[in-house]
Amino acid sequence: MSDLIEVRIPDLGEAEKVQLVEILVSSGDRVDADDSLITLESDKASMDVPSPVAGTVKEIRLEVGAEVAQDELILTLEVPSGQTESSAEELLELEAEDSAVPPAPGPVPSPAPEPQAPSPVRSAPTAVDLHAEVVVLGSGPGGYTAAFRAADLGKRVVLVERYPIIGGVCLNVGCIPSKALLHVAEVIEEAKDLESRGVAFGKPKINLDELRGFKDSVVGRLTKGLSALAKKRKVEVVQGSGTFSSSTTLRVESEAGSKTISFDHAIVAVGSRVIEIPGIPWDDPRVMDSTAALEIEEIPKKLLVIGGGIIGLEMATVYGGLGSRLTIVEMMDCLIPGCDRDLVKPLERRLKRRYKAEIHLGTKVVEVKPLKRGLKVRFEGGKEPAPATFDRVLVAVGRRPNGDRIGAGSAGLAVDDRGFIAVDEQQRTNIRNIFAIGDVTGHPMLAHKASYEGKVAAEVAAGLKSGFDARAIPSVAYTDPEIAWVGLTETEAALDGTAYEKGSFPWSASGRSLGMGRSDGLTKILFDPATKRILGGGVVGPSAGDLIAELTLAIEMDCEAADLGLTIHPHPTLSETVAFAAEAFEGTITDLYVPKKK
Numbered sequence: 001m002s003d004l005i006e007v008r009i010p011d012l013g014e015a016e017k018v019q020l021v022e023i024l025v026s027s028g029d030r031v032d033a034d035d036s037l038i039t040l041e042s043d044k045a046s047m048d049v050p051s052p053v054a055g056t057v058k059e060i061r062l063e064v065g066a067e068v069a070q071d072e073l074i075l076t077l078e079v080p081s082g083q084t085e086s087s088a089e090e091l092l093e094l095e096a097e098d099s100a101v102p103p104a105p106g107p108v109p110s111p112a113p114e115p116q117a118p119s120p121v122r123s124a125p126t127a128v129d130l131h132a133e134v135v136v137l138g139s140g141p142g143g144y145t146a147a148f149r150a151a152d153l154g155k156r157v158v159l160v161e162r163y164p165i166i167g168g169v170c171l172n173v174g175c176i177p178s179k180a181l182l183h184v185a186e187v188i189e190e191a192k193d194l195e196s197r198g199v200a201f202g203k204p205k206i207n208l209d210e211l212r213g214f215k216d217s218v219v220g221r222l223t224k225g226l227s228a229l230a231k232k233r234k235v236e237v238v239q240g241s242g243t244f245s246s247s248t249t250l251r252v253e254s255e256a257g258s259k260t261i262s263f264d265h266a267i268v269a270v271g272s273r274v275i276e277i278p279g280i281p282w283d284d285p286r287v288m289d290s291t292a293a294l295e296i297e298e299i300p301k302k303l304l305v306i307g308g309g310i311i312g313l314e315m316a317t318v319y320g321g322l323g324s325r326l327t328i329v330e331m332m333d334c335l336i337p338g339c340d341r342d343l344v345k346p347l348e349r350r351l352k353r354r355y356k357a358e359i360h361l362g363t364k365v366v367e368v369k370p371l372k373r374g375l376k377v378r379f380e381g382g383k384e385p386a387p388a389t390f391d392r393v394l395v396a397v398g399r400r401p402n403g404d405r406i407g408a409g410s411a412g413l414a415v416d417d418r419g420f421i422a423v424d425e426q427q428r429t430n431i432r433n434i435f436a437i438g439d440v441t442g443h444p445m446l447a448h449k450a451s452y453e454g455k456v457a458a459e460v461a462a463g464l465k466s467g468f469d470a471r472a473i474p475s476v477a478y479t480d481p482e483i484a485w486v487g488l489t490e491t492e493a494a495l496d497g498t499a500y501e502k503g504s505f506p507w508s509a510s511g512r513s514l515g516m517g518r519s520d521g522l523t524k525i526l527f528d529p530a531t532k533r534i535l536g537g538g539v540v541g542p543s544a545g546d547l548i549a550e551l552t553l554a555i556e557m558d559c560e561a562a563d564l565g566l567t568i569h570p571h572p573t574l575s576e577t578v579a580f581a582a583e584a585f586e587g588t589i590t591d592l593y594v595p596k597k598k
């Protein structure tokens with residue numbers, strides 16, 4: 001025997017009418033209590049209407065796009081006899097009261113990716129230690145940003161981190177410690193440079209313990225600050241390794257025992273880990289990944305860096321500055337693959353000139369043999385360098401996502417075979433209440449992408465209309481010189497045939513740059529030939545990472561060349577080079593002579 005119950009639009013708060021933007025079930029579907037039936041959207045927020053009880057959808061009475069008001073009939077549900085209409089109404093009321101989302105509902109601009117995995121796995125009735133409206137798994141720049149934003153939007157948030165210190169790779173073993181050391185290397189180099197200008201300091205005396213202490217103090221200050229910010233926002237930090245046990249529960253294991261956390265929404269922010277290539281004697285302490293290299297246990301006389309990407313070259317810059325003799329091998333035929341050659345050239349030249357670095361492109365390391373006197377390395381490809389012995393080897397060949405280590409299957413969460421989790425522009429995974437952000441969602445693996453995505457996920461989870469709509473994500477190598485680029489590159493344009501015109505300004509004509517003793521920089525901007533709007537740009541030279549922000553804003557604001565050229569930039573600064581590059585494109589530059597375009 002079965003009864004038919006009617007499911008109606010719940011209390012909409014201040015809104016009289018809202019739009020139905022998505023119907024999540026079809027006639028004949030079996031639904032459980034709390035399964036989402038439809039999504040409503042107002043201009044302020046979105047809200048899913050849950051099923052009050054388990055049953056079978058009989059007839060859907062509304063259509064997508066309809067403007068609906070409170071009490072309008074959504075659908076009828078066939079339920080086993082005995083489950084009355086009043087119990088359904090009570091449940092709906094409870095749901096409405098529970099919701100911390102502003103009462104006016106509203107949805108989400110785009111659908112979640114097609115499910116590639118089993119449907120959501122609801123929690124078996126296990127004992128729950130803690131409930132979170134939003135649980136965030138991983139406390140890197142993606143995770144802590146998401147947690148803080150969700151808390152600021154009124155959600156009860158639990159942040160799960162496997163390490164005792166929050167902040168993730170970026171704060172602890174990535175962006176921040178590397179930049180602290182890079183700054184020291186830069187000052188050493190600048191001091192050396194002054195010798196040709198009549199000021200000599202003598203050879204630097206390096207105390208590695210103090211240097212490490214400085215780096216650790218910078219990290220410590222930031223991570224302590226983060227913990228304080230979490231406390232202020234009442235974000236509960238749970239230490240332990242989290243794995244999903246269903247689409248609504250997470251199990252957290254630590255030395256102190258295990259905890260089960262139930263959640264309404266989860267945000268996966270588990271980041272990435274170092275790729276360990278085979279054939280390397282990883283148990284030899286002279287072999288380092290980036291984390292070990294940041295510990296600067298010693299300054300090796302001869303350092304081999306395997307991998308000519310950003311991380312490898314930043315660490316090479318640190319060790320080169322401290323006095324190591326560098327050899328860099330890269331499998332591809334260029335350093336920093338993906339970045340335009342004219343931006344990389346000044347770095348390549350400086351590495352060779354300053355550190356006498358040997359750079360082997362198109363070359364692979366095929367063997368690393370631990371010997372008493374060092375690590376003997378054999379190479380293949382390129383000009384096939386002769387085998388050589390190094391005091392230390394740094395392996396920096398990339399990072400792989402941690403999506404394969406979170407029990408994703410138990411939540412029905414789709415993870416590809418590399419460990420990435422696909423998301424839509426609202427950071428939703430194939431499971432509607434689970435979001436993913438940061439390195440685990442794909443390239444570029446950058447902290448500022450992770451934090452941007454973290455805000456989007458938190459806002460969507462809190463019912464706001466939000467989405468990833470940034471037009472461009474800047475990339476920076478904090479080497480010496482720095483290299484930064486954003487938007488379209490000439491390399492991409494050549495590959496996909498995008499039409500562009502370019503304005504460039506060589507820093508050999510910048511008074512500020514020459515005053516710094518540097519003439520190797522370049523600022524270039526790519527424009528759409530038809531609209532003169534900026535498509536992308538690149539900078540190489542000191543502080544390129546700061547200068548790229550102006551080009552990123554220009555892309556976001558749809559600027560034309562004249563907007564940049566006619567903006568008064570302070571003189572003498574490196575920022576002028578951005579305006580000059582735009583003027584060079586416009587043909588209005590007076591600081592250079594550019595023959596007129598015919």
Ligand SMILES: Cc1cc2nc3c(=O)[nH]c(=O)nc-3n(C[C@H](O)[C@H](O)[C@H](O)COP(=O)(O)OP(=O)(O)OC[C@H]3O[C@@H](n4cnc5c(N)ncnc54)[C@H](O)[C@@H]3O)c2cc1C
Nearest residue numbers: 138140142162168169170174175242271438439445446447
């Ligand atoms: C040497 C180095 C230098 C870098 N420099 C820069 C830079 O200058 N600028 C830049 O933009 N990017 C830089 N990056 C990259 C940047 O660090 C990452 O892109 C960024 O940290 C990604 O943030 P995330 O939040 O996705 O993950 P992560 O920062 O990787 O954080 C993930 C967190 O999740 C935790 N976690 C993982 N699995 C679990 C689990 N099952 N349970 C609980 N916790 C878990 C991890 O312990 C970690 O704390 C650098 C990386 C390295 C290695």
